Amino acid sequence: MTTRPYDNSARREAAAATRHRIIVATTELLAAEGYAGLGVMAVARAADVSQQTIYNSIGGKSALLKACYDVTLAGDEDEVPMSQRPEFSALREAGSADEWVERYAAWSRLLSERVHPILGPLVGLGVARDAGAAEFLTTIEQERRVGSTHAMTAFHKSFGLPDGLSLEQAIDICWTLNSPELYARLVGQCGWTPEEYQSWLAGELRASFLATP
Known part of the structure; x- marks a missing residue:
């Protein structure tokens, strides 16, 4: 049988x-x-x-x-992990550091636009008053740190970093610049357009990682 x-x-x-x-x-x-x-x-x-x-x-x-x-x-x-998605893979195909910055700024804007309706109200919430929100925000901050580490490690491998800037410092800068708090403040509170945010982010990334001290 x-x-x-x-x-x-x-x-x-x-x-x-x-x-x-x-x-x-x-x-x-x-x-x-x-x-x-x-x-x-x-x-x-x-x-x-x-x-x-x-x-x-x-x-x-x-x-x-x-x-x-x-x-x-x-x-x-x-x-599918974010690091294995086409938008992230496109960063590896950038032909120059400047092109990488433009692609990363566009990708960060896309992600920020998607999650702002969820994160916008939360980033101003007193997390100490809500254990659930605190747990959630702690988790995504850790995940953003991992994502920033992947991104800057790839950038460093392909294009290098300015003299005096360590990889760990570059990760710190990237992690700070792509934070939901900045998007919520500039777009949600100050009234910037997503396009203006993307342009600003590209400029900050360019100044941090392409400029020669």
Whole structure:
């Protein structure tokens, strides 16, 4: 008697569809109600699932926020690291340091535009008053640091750095310049256009990494 292998593809597809509904509901709640209106019960109602399903599929409030952020940042739900996506790969194809700076500024603007609706209200939130927001912001700061490290390590390998500037300092500068706080302040509060932000960022990166001391 031949035993057929168990096919659980239908179960995986159903779980993925449920997760998608939860993330969509979370995104819509954030847009409509802000972080204060986000909660497992509210998401469960909007996604038409039980609260336990949300905990099993994603987790609590901070996990919901992170899942929503990850999908929004990437632009899709594919589990492909940002460092392996075409926009980052294009940095490796830059023919000059100046071209690299322009591509990186455009990419940073794209990512900032995507996640600003989520991060804009949070970066001004007193994180000490909200453990969930603090946990989320700490996590994405660590992830941004990793991303900045990948970017500047590649830049250093291809084009070098000005005399007197260490790779660690270059990572510090990149990590600071691409911070959501700066985008929120310049675009969200000061009224800059995303195009103006991109131009400013390219200028700051150029001054930091291309200028000769």
